[in-house]
Amino acid sequence: MATIKKGDLVQVITGKKQDRGGDRGKQGHVLSIDKERNRVIVEGINIVTKHTKISQTDRGTKTGGIETVEAPIHISNVALIDPSSKKPTRIGVRLETVVKDGVKKTVRVRVAKKSGKDI
DSSP: OOSSSSTOEEEOOOOSSSGGGGOOOOOEEEEEETTTTEEEEETSSSSSEEEEEEEEOOOOOOEEEEEEEEEEEGGGGEEEEOTTTSSOOOEEEEEEEEEEEEEEEEEEEEEEEETTOOO
């Protein structure tokens, strides 16, 4: 089970401070995850300018130029936000048995280490 999933609210815990132009301390939602390279793309974090070749669509509108996009950062540089305290926390897993349609099934539930509440 992945500790951080798409849509989670995370905070950047490493890197340059915000007063020096960095992203440490900023929060955002996870847009996508690359499990092979252990990288996440977080909304509003690690903004880079990307130069794309200007082309023309079928309708005649031009696309391309200079765009600002979010670049991926390593998954170890972000921490999940605890829903109760709104501070970064580590994640644990608790096993629960759930009965659904007469069948017992064990389910893994993500738990915040600081508060002990479900995520």
